[in-house]
Amino acid sequence: MTGPEARQAWLDWLAHERRASPHTLAAYGADLSDFLGFLTRHLGGEPDLAALGSLRPADLRAFLAERATRDGVGNATRARQLAAVRGFFRFLARHHGLVPLALAGLRGPKVVQPAPRPLTAEQAREVADATGSVENTPLLAARDKALFTLLYGCGLRISEALALDVRNAPRAGTGLRVVGKGSKERVVPVLPAVASAIGTYLALRGHPAPESPLFLGARGERLNPAVAQKALRDYRRLAGLPESATPHALRHSFATHLLGAGGDLRSIQELLGHASLSTTQRYTSVDAVKLLETWQKAHPRAG
Incomplete structure (x- = not known):
């Protein structure tokens, strides 16, 4: 199974099993496309399940660093993208036997939620x-x-x-x-x-x-x-x-x-x-x- 095929399988599972909204599917789909695009450059080729299973925390940190330095993405977006990647790896672990070594001890960017701004x-x-x-x-x-x-x-x-x-x-x-x-x-x-x-x-x-x-x-x-x-x-x-x-x-x-x-x-x-x-x-x-x-x-x- 290729990375894009695994991505589509996860999105289908979110849609049918978890009943995720179209907005959530679009956001997570875009996040996974960014991640798989990075891995293609990072690894020198399109990743498959074996390549995904061999990733380490350093690879995910490199992805988050590139999003910050090259693309200027803020902490909130990178935290959401990491959440998408976590969900993707957990799906692969549950349904395809992949061991998510890349998630071991990995912490995401710190996000401070702004206080709500109500009206009087x-x-x-x-x-x-x-x-x-x-x-x-x-x-x-x-x-x-x-x-x-x-x-x-x-x-x-x-x-x-x-x-x-x-x-x-x-x-x-x-x-x-x-x-x-x-x-x-x-x-x-x-x-x-x-x-x-x-x-x-x-x-x-x-x-x-x-x-x-x-x-x-x-x-x-x-x-x-x-x-x-x-x-x-x-x-x-x-x-x-x-x-x-x-x-x-x-x-x-x-x-x-x-x-x-x-x-x-x-x-x-x-x-x-x-x-x-x-x-x-x-x-x-x-x-x-x-x-x-x-x-x-x-x-x-x-x-």
Whole structure:
């Protein structure tokens, strides 16, 4: 089996067994292409399973070094590429008997995750209520209000919201079933404000078919994330909101405002669909930063 054949076998396994998203498959496929291209230059020929099995940690370090020095790739990208290579080697070990000697004791680049940048409660409400004002029809304005109210009110990723169909439309008093990363399902409660905004939008659409997309673009197709991002970008510039006012910031705001109001971390993890509690714990740093700012402004000895 050649390296490219092994790469395709791993991607097929990720797609069918792990149900990885198209975005994940594209990213990991590109990462493995970079790695195999490096090995072809590094080894003087296209690698096969035997060549992959004979690699050592020094070979992987050489790959990461080349990505940094020749290609100018940062730590976060190199850490992701190393994660892809690890997954690839573990697949080969499990399904083809390869001993992944190259992974022995190897540590990846250190990546410091930036703290989330949520909006204030007032800014989040303004984004949800008023972003539609940049649209040129009542239907599109109602669509934007419904979408951004949903993102803030339920803490959804924009991809999760745009994947919904009309039959999955949020309704007050019932849980909204969301399919997140890795095809994992979760149920989130629906606020009356969310159900009201969605209901207004659907009424303007004239009671669409249950199987049609919940959020439509101007041409009647499923709404593209880039269109929603542009609408918010246009509005925030008109309204003087910070550049951090993005659709994903509404999800950050959902989590941060819940935590600030006394929500427990484990429940917020479930609502966000995080696989690891450590991911959710990033929001505690935001709360700590705000606490320090309050102390510096209010304490008599802070100056």
